[in-house]
Amino acid sequence: MLSIETLSVGQFSFVGNAFSFGLAVMAATTIFLWLMRSSVAPGYRMAITITGLVTAIAAYHYLQIMMSWDNSVDVTSGELVATGEPYNQAYRYVDWLLTVPLLLIELILVMKLSQQETWNKSIKLGGAAALMIILGYPGEVADSTGVRTLFWILSMIPFLYILQQLVVGLKDSIASQPENVKRLINTAAYLVIVSWAFYPIVYLFPLMGITGGSALVAVEVGYTIADIVAKAVFGLVIFTIALRKSEAETDTKSAAAKK
Amino acid sequence: MLSIETLSVGQFSFVGNAFSFGLAVMAATTIFLWLMRSSVAPGYRMAITITGLVTAIAAYHYLQIMMSWDNSVDVTSGELVATGEPYNQAYRYVDWLLTVPLLLIELILVMKLSQQETWNKSIKLGGAAALMIILGYPGEVADSTGVRTLFWILSMIPFLYILQQLVVGLKDSIASQPENVKRLINTAAYLVIVSWAFYPIVYLFPLMGITGGSALVAVEVGYTIADIVAKAVFGLVIFTIALRKSEAETDTKSAAAKK
Numbered sequence: 062m063l064s065i066e067t068l069s070v071g072q073f074s075f076v077g078n079a080f081s082f083g084l085a086v087m088a089a090t091t092i093f094l095w096l097m098r099s100s101v102a103p104g105y106r107m108a109i110t111i112t113g114l115v116t117a118i119a120a121y122h123y124l125q126i127m128m129s130w131d132n133s134v135d136v137t138s139g140e141l142v143a144t145g146e147p148y149n150q151a152y153r154y155v156d157w158l159l160t161v162p163l164l165l166i167e168l169i170l171v172m173k174l175s176q177q178e179t180w181n182k183s184i185k186l187g188g189a190a191a192l193m194i195i196l197g198y199p200g201e202v203a204d205s206t207g208v209r210t211l212f213w214i215l216s217m218i219p220f221l222y223i224l225q226q227l228v229v230g231l232k233d234s235i236a237s238q239p240e241n242v243k244r245l246i247n248t249a250a251y252l253v254i255v256s257w258a259f260y261p262i263v264y265l266f267p268l269m270g271i272t273g274g275s276a277l278v279a280v281e282v283g284y285t286i287a288d289i290v291a292k293a294v295f296g297l298v299i300f301t302i303a304l305r306k307s308e309a310e311t312d313t314k315s316a317a318a319k320k
Numbered sequence: 321m322l323s324i325e326t327l328s329v330g331q332f333s334f335v336g337n338a339f340s341f342g343l344a345v346m347a348a349t350t351i352f353l354w355l356m357r358s359s360v361a362p363g364y365r366m367a368i369t370i371t372g373l374v375t376a377i378a379a380y381h382y383l384q385i386m387m388s389w390d391n392s393v394d395v396t397s398g399e400l401v402a403t404g405e406p407y408n409q410a411y412r413y414v415d416w417l418l419t420v421p422l423l424l425i426e427l428i429l430v431m432k433l434s435q436q437e438t439w440n441k442s443i444k445l446g447g448a449a450a451l452m453i454i455l456g457y458p459g460e461v462a463d464s465t466g467v468r469t470l471f472w473i474l475s476m477i478p479f480l481y482i483l484q485q486l487v488v489g490l491k492d493s494i495a496s497q498p499e500n501v502k503r504l505i506n507t508a509a510y511l512v513i514v515s516w517a518f519y520p521i522v523y524l525f526p527l528m529g530i531t532g533g534s535a536l537v538a539v540e541v542g543y544t545i546a547d548i549v550a551k552a553v554f555g556l557v558i559f560t561i562a563l564r565k566s567e568a569e570t571d572t573k574s575a576a577a578k579k
Contacts, residue, residue, distance in 0.1 A: 095355065103359065110355045114348050121344055145396040147329065151337045159344060202330075 065133050066143050067274045073134065073141055076281045080127040083285045087120035090293040094300055101300075102307035108170035109303055112296040115160045115167065119292050122156035123285075125149070150201060153284065157194045160292060162187035165223070167295075168249055171302050172234055182234075186226055193219040197264065206268055213264055220261065224254055239309055242302045249298045256291035259283060324392050325402050326533045332393065332400055335540045339386040342544045346379035349552040353559060360559075361566035367429035368562055371555040374419045374426065378551050381415035382544075384408070409460065412543065416453045419551060421446035424482070426554075427508055430561050431493055441493075445485055452478040456523065465527055472523055479520065483513060498568055501561045508557045515550035518542060 065073065094113035098106055126149075133148040134141040165186040169179055193216050200212025227250045235246050263280050266272075271279075324332065353372035357365055385408070392407040393400040424445040428438055452475050459471025486509045494505050522539050525531075530538075 098355070106359065107356060110352060114352060117351065118344055118348055121347070125340060145398065147333070147395070149333060149337070151333065152340070155337055155341045155344065158341070159348065 064143075065130075065148055065277065066141050068141060068277060069274065070136055070139055070141060072274055072278050073136070076278055077127065077130055079282045079285045080123055080130060083289060084120055084123035084127060086289050086293050087116045087123055090116040090296055091120060094296060097300065100307075101303040102310055104173055104310075105171060105303035105307060108167055109300060111163055111170065112167045112299050115163045116292050116296055118159050118163075119156055119288060122152050125152045151198075154194060154198045154201065158191060161190040161194055164253070164291065164295065165190055167299050168246075168253070171299050171306075172231075172238060172246065173306070174234055178234070182226075182231075186223060189219040189222050189226075193223070201264070209264075209268060213261065213268075217261060220257070224257075227253060239306060241309055242305050245298060245302045245305070249295060249302065252290065252295050252298060256287050256295070259287040263287075323402075324389075324407055324536065325400050327400060327536065328533065329395055329398055329400060331533055331537050332395070335537055336386065336389055338541045338544045339382055339389060342548060343379055343382035343386060345548050345552050346375045346382055349555055350376040350379060353555060356559065359566075360562040361569055363432060363569075364430060364562035364566060367426055368559060370422055370429065371426045371558050374422045374551050375555055377418050377422075378415055378547060381411050384411045410457075413453060413457045413460065417450060420449040420453055423512070423550065423554065424449055426558050427505075427512070430508075430558050430565075431490075431497060431505065432565070433493055433496075437493070441485075441489075445482060448478040448481050448485075452482070460523070468523075468527060472520065472527075476520060479516070483516075486512060498565060500568055501564050504557060504561045504564070508554060508561065511549065511554050511557060515546050515554070518546040 068076075091113045094109055094116065098109045098113070101109055129146075129149040129152065132144060132146050134143055136142075166183050169182045169186065174182070196212055196216040196219070198212075200209040200216070203209050203212070231250065235243065235250070238246055263283055266276055266280060327335075350372045353368055353375065357368045357372070360368055388405075388408040388411065391403060391405050393402055395401075425442050428441045428445065432438075433441070455471055455475035455478070457471075459468040459475070462468050462471070490509060494502065494509070497505055522542055525535055525539060
């Protein structure tokens with residue numbers, strides 16, 4: 062597939078810098094979320110804990126990805142020489158297997174539905190997300206374009222189910238949210254849809270004949286940007302929702318106490 | 321025994337990825353449990369602290385196992401070459417010696433029995449668990465199949481005692497639990513039984529003539545999955561039990577206060 066030695070030294074370090082940027086953003090978001098956790102009402106703390114877990118898990122995997130990238134080639138006299146240790150693409154899948162279901166659970170938790178509904182939606186959406194990642198992996202590591210296409214199609218089934226659930230299935234739940242966060246929750250749902258759309262497109266690059274150095278740079282930097290939007294930016298939106306809902310609930314309570 | 325150089329590079333990195341996945345799951349579960357500790361009633365905080373300790377100890381050992389795995393071979397020009405540093409199986413035993421007794425203590429603590437009963441059951445079950453691990457180790461490192469079989473049998477005695485205690489001995493204690501968690505506590509007990517059954521079976525693989533690359537992959541990935549179920553999934557069930565019991569107790573208290 063896409064081979065790292067075809068890169069120029071400049072391209073190689075550009076991707077390495079993107080990974081380092083990803084690591085820094087994920088780690089910083091994690092620390093922010095966990096330190097600010099006590100500022101939201103107790104009912105939202107599990108949502109914020111998990112939001113920080115997602116970026117923490119991503120930070121760990123960006124560290125692994127960055128190290129694997131650096132170890133796959135030696136830079137000697139201005140050229141890249143393969144060390145024989147392959148660049149480990151699988152870290153991305155291991156990361157997604159954990160973080161993608163958790164991302165959907167964040168969104169469900171911050172809506173504070175009934176216990177039953179929270180549980181049902183978490184199982185359905187989280188399960189579909191895990192299935193989507195598991196079905197994507199055999200195609201990612203396959204050499205044949207037929208196998209890659211097959212698993213792309215299989216993986217798109219749970220993907221489309223999740224999109225349908227986010228657009229249609231959560232409509233009632235979103236309608237029941239307080240006015241001051243309705244738009245933000247919609248933003249969060251659309252952030253998922255837009256950032257996630259990037260992944261299946263990139264997956265198809267090798268099938269579209271997009272290969273070579275610039276394609277590899279586009280894929281790795283593109284995944285990194287998509288991850289930052291889907292996890293860190295999304296996480297900060299979730300935090301803002303939790304904060305606004307906490308404030309609104311405190312106002313209601315103190316108004317009730319005054320009566 | 322099973323030798324790492326017989327693996328393909330793909331198999332070698334698959335196992336390495338499974339270890340990395342195990343590390344991420346254990347560390348994430350630990351952080352979740354410790355951050356959410358304040359959400360359970362004070363009477364359950366020791367149970368949750370220990371539940372997080374178990375996954376923390378496991379995370380540390382998965383890091384050690386992953387590094388030992390990586391250091392045992394060099395990947396050069398698409399082949400594995402032994403470095404001479406042996407892959408250290410003992411980390412698993414050191415881990416189990418600490419975590420397996422603690423796992424049973426978690427389950428006892430979350431039931432909140434009388435002080436006397438908690439103490440008795442912790443000593444009995446925790447002691448049996450430690451004995452089981454200690455008796456397993458000499459067989460694991462033995463070259464002779466006779467020694468391996470002997471210590472398998474010796475180690476099965478405390479194992480069967482623990483199973484008997486979980487199925488029969490805890491029956492009265494489980495019967496005294498509140499309705500809303502009875503099923504969850506049963507689930508936790510059966511989760512122990514099912515996930516633990518995996519270990520003595522894998523231990524017998526070399527005796528059954530199951531060797532070579534795929535067997536090594538099956539053993540290492542299988543142990544990792546069993547560890548995740550027995551420690552992380554089990555830990556989240558324990559947390560859910562503690563949370564539900566805390567909520568039920570608060571409800572009872574506030575109902576009593578209203579009278």
